[in-house]
Amino acid sequence: MTSIPYTLKRPIKIAQGESEELITQLEINDDPDCGDLAATDAVEGDFHKTIALIAALAGIPYTTAKKIKPVDFNALNEIVTPIVKGTSGNA
Numbered sequence: 395m396t397s398i399p400y401t402l403k404r405p406i407k408i409a410q411g412e413s414e415e416l417i418t419q420l421e422i423n424d425d426p427d428c429g430d431l432a433a434t435d436a437v438e439g440d441f442h443k444t445i446a447l448i449a450a451l452a453g454i455p456y457t458t459a460k461k462i463k464p465v466d467f468n469a470l471n472e473i474v475t476p477i478v479k480g481t482s483g484n485a
Contacts, residue, residue, distance in 0.1 A: 398422040400419065400422055402462070403469075404465060406458060407461075420452040421452065423451045424451075430450045
């Protein structure tokens with residue numbers, strides 16, 4: 395698997411047991427398989443499907459991806475769209 399690193403402009407805090415973890419970077423899989431793409435079938439609505447796709451390609455839970463701020467969502471959407479359409483370098 396190859397990936398595209400993306401540094402979050404607005405890091406995400408997630409609970410890790412009794413502590414919190416700060417996610418500052420995501421590694422976006424730029425060579426997904428159909429299983430990654432099928433993650434969008436679990437949710438309804440175009441916006442939620444994009445969140446599910448970002449989560450699948452970044453290897454993070456959907457609930458964590460929902461915490462991504464709009465500035466990062468928009469940038470990540472620009473990264474994942476060509477991957478899904480097969481126009482990125484490896485897809």
